[in-house]
Amino acid sequence: MNELSSLTPINQAEIKIGQAVPWTVYDAWGNLLLESGTTVSNEAQLNDLLENGYCSDTIWTDVEKKTAASVTTSVNSKSGTAPEKTVSELNKEAMIELDSVRWHVGEIFYLQVHDNANLRYTVRLVGFVKNKSVLVTAPMIDGKGALIRDGQTFIVRAFPGKRAYAFTASAIKSVFSPHAYLHLTYPKQVRSTTIRQNSRATVKIIAAVSIGDPEQTAAATLGDLSMGGTSGVIKKPLGKKNDLGIIKFKVNAAGNDEFLVLKVILRSVSPTETGDEYRHGFEFIDVPTQAKLILSAFVHQTLAESE
Known part of the structure; x- marks a missing residue:
């Protein structure tokens, strides 16, 4: 697993058939897809890289170098006194200008109404008018346009690659012709937080769980979820450590209900605090690409909304 602190999606204009890629290409979780200098040989490979490929974002390399330098200066100025936050902690979050964020048209944004945390919309980025407004598709409810009043404030979130972005913006104006979209205020700064592979939402x-040989089945209540696994409470102990199985559950990712069927290994079984039920720890294995994308969107969205 590659530990790059930030990845940014590959732009279609940056990569072509018959040309060598100028940087190493990873998937959204930091796994190596293509070494720097490798030639893109055919259209199928190109399409795969455009769909799943990410490269290191040099903007974030600069941010993290400056952060590290700032911490070093702080330590020296205090004659070796440890700073309040470590470099690792500071690298997890940063405040940056919107101009530094490399979002692309069509990026999914999540709008949470500021004074009603339960009211959320899923929209897509249309574009920017620098220092004026951010344009997104019209918020919808059950396939119909939501009523958005001018001045209504939102917490806006997005999480491409390995970072979750958030900023506050207000509705400037809803436009209905020729296509419905919404103008949001242009934020001065965007907060960015690193989301790790093992971050648990x-x-x-x-969920429905089937485990072991002979197979045992039961319903489980999942209490946390990450890209690597989950834990669930079941009324009785199910299977034994290292048993293989299947777990099935539904999530809402990017505004859509998605049903996941994932292979798992049972890693632990222990009684709950009351002793009446049993907590089971599962590791996901052989997760298909589409399921990874759904799981990533849901985990990142849940983590961002819980802040």
Whole structure:
């Protein structure tokens, strides 16, 4: 697993058939797809890289170098006194200008109404008018345009690659012709937080679990979820450590209900605090690409919304 602190999607204009890629290409979780200098040989390979490929974002390399330098200066100025935050902690979050964020048209944004945390919309980025407004598709409810009043404030979030971005913006104006879209205020700064592979989102999801040989089945209440696995409470102990199985559950990712069927290994079984039920720890294995994308979107969205 590659530990790059930030990845940014590959732009179609930056990569062509018959040409060598100028940087190393990873998937969204930091796994190597293509070494720097490798030639893109055919259209199928090109399409795969455009769909799944990310490269290191040099903007974030600069940010993290400056952060590290700042911490070093702080330590020296205090005669070796440890700073309040470590370099690792500071690298997890940064405040940057919107101009530094390399979002692309069509990027999914999540709008959470500031004074009603339960009201959320999924929209897509249309574009920017620098220092004026951010343009997104019209928020929808059950396939119909939502009523957005001018001045309504949102917490806006997006999480491409390995970072979650968030900023506050207000509705300037809803436009309905020739296509419906919304102008949001242009933020001065965007907060960015690194999301790690093992970051766990707190959830409450009912799942169906099948485990072991002979197979045992039961319903589980999942309490947390990450890209690597989950833990669930079951009324009785199910299977034994290292048993293989299947877990099935539904999530809402990017505004859509998605049903996941994932292979798992049972890693732990232990009684809950009350002793009436048993907590089971599962590791996901052989996760298909589409399921990874759904899982990533859901985990990142849940983590961002819990801040």
